[in-house]
Amino acid sequence: MLTNGSKLLLAGTTLAAVAAIVYGVTQDGTLGVVGLLSAAIALGLLAGIVIATRDGNVSAMDEAAAQTAVATHVAPEGNIWPLIVAGGAALVVLGLVTQSAFVMLGIGLLLIAGLQWMVDAWSQSASADGTFNRDARARFAGPLEFPLLATAVGGVVVFSFSRIMLFLSKTAGPVGFVVAALLILAGGFLFASQRSMRSTAVAGLTAFAALGLVAGGVAAGLDGERFIEEHETTGLLGEESECDTTDETHADENASQTVGNKAAIMADITLDAEGELTSKAPGQQASQRIVVGRGNPSNIIFHNESDEPRRITLTTGQRPLLDEEGEEIEGQTTPDQRCTALAEEGGSQLLTFRIDKRSAVADEAFELTVPGVEGQAIEVVVP
């Protein structure tokens, strides 16, 4: 007679053996086949041991006990897990032909339900005493179930919260969360002010708050996120070859103030009060040229000492013009540019760039210029 434990192991043995055959026929390589066959052999061996020891409940030599042991006659109670396993399997199949998310969900359900089913089956046949069996199940499964459940609940709360935050407008957001914080404060005050509260009241209030949060999250998620305006950046100006503008951009003026990069600069480029542009590399004299390494990220700091906001623009010849799909338009070029945001009077901006081309063979000189300031340029030499 097959014992409960051996059924699982025999099923595992069969599954691994079938998987080894399927893998061997459909896939190249022997490693997978060897691995699966090893699993089949190991599971088969374990199944044999479990059958021989009658699930470890009675001595294999005790024939009488083998007939009367709990493991041989306690029938498992009915439970819902087979249904959920079936649902998980259906989701996997559905996902294979629709969306991979269903596959992941199905696998998750299969794992959870399969594990729960096994634990239930084991605990229900642990002894003839139902109370002992329920305790045994709780001791075994509790340490796993509670953290997982808490993680899942926490995830739902955080996700719902995030949907609500993304739904609320920039101005409504703070108001909404001030109200939420006040409600939590009021709830806490209510709990604390009572000498005693019925546990059902606490549970009811908590459930009500949780339901409200989840419902709000679902509603907000279905309605979609608020409109988030795409800000124009200096990178966009470069992409569109519009670095020659003297207009303000919406770019974060502090975005390029990376301390690490500012500590590793190739040169300081200064536009002085007279409108003269000069470059000063560490250890070298001021000049109208800078040498930067080919194919190497380089940082320069632009200091604006003039009386108007200015940006610095690097132009490295021409590049192919791209259409809306990012494909090159044959025969059409546009200036290859990078630039900083506008530097305030007396302010500075960092520009990081990398040039892969040699300047000696370029059609046009590589230059750093300040839009709006005529006749001033720093030649960029790439050896």
Place this chain on the structure above:
Amino acid sequence: MLAVGAIAAVTLTACAEDAPQDTWQPEGENSTRIHNLQWPVFAIAGVVGLLVFLAIVWVVIRYRDRGQPIPKQSHGKPALEIALTILPALILVGVAVPTVGTLMALAETDDTECSVNVYGQQWWWEVEYPEQKGCGGIDREFVTSGQMVIPTGTKVLVSGTSRDVIHSWWIPALNGKKDMVPGRVHTVRTQADEPGIYAGQCTEFCGLSHANMRMEVVALDPGDFETWKANQLKPYAAPEEGSIAAEGESAFISQCARCHVVDGLDDGGVNAPEQFVYSRTAPNLTNLMTRNTFAGATFDLLTDECRERVWEATPEEFGERYLEGVTPECLNEVDLRAWIKNAPAMKPMYTDGTKLGPTDGRSRGMPALGLNDDQADQLVAYLLERN
């Protein structure tokens, strides 16, 4: 016996004469500073270590178990504990004062008179001389690799960075180590007192051929440095028409110019190392034969005899011998041909096209070009004229 033999063997390595990376033989101002700090620190540490060792041995022997009764146990001896706290603190303070002073002196770069940029990449160093008034005046920037040539008695500002992973620039005879980090520029001051070659080694593990990433600083008298500099800036000389070298020029354009640059050979097709090499660059070969080494200073361009003649020259002879460069008689043609034909067989590099997915098909190092003997002959002839 085995342990004694091992200790003796390790100790005897200190007696090696051919040890160009010996940290105990400073040849420049900064390395002398480091040397003047490290020997007293070693001496103090040695004396302390010896005293501790002797104390342990004395205690072990004096109080070994001879069946005597266990002495009365007591706790604490304030005078001894205070003394053993104050004494190490005083020693540490004594070491810290000159250490901090030396560190601050080593970090000083404001007094440099010449500026050189170095770029580390797997597994070689590029050396760039920007336009400047220092270094005797440089009107037009130029690039070399493997060897950094500097004038003697001149404080040189070495500004370095890396194009791929972290490397470390270290010429033991001239200065301490300085990490070269992608996206950052680190500086170190270098000065050589005497003409000569000072060997170095990348000292930050940087991948497969880290052990083969070497470099050398060549110090020349200011006059010889001017000669070397003028030679680096001379115009491109095309090979004589119809010669093997001329065929080599064509082979270079078709095979090598995709990655390597020879200044003046600007019609040599598309030079786009960024498409083929992960570090986006390859050594500039304009004046290859003015260097003594190639492939990240891993191999000599000179035969053993000629190399010895340069390395063992006296300071007075050195400049003249170095400036002779690599003559046809002195060329180590065996290694150069082997490198041209199958570089990965000589130096481990990531060049297997089937395994370059993580670098978008770009190799790290020079791939095997599959050249035949005739092409190798032509290229060697062409490169021999890059002097």
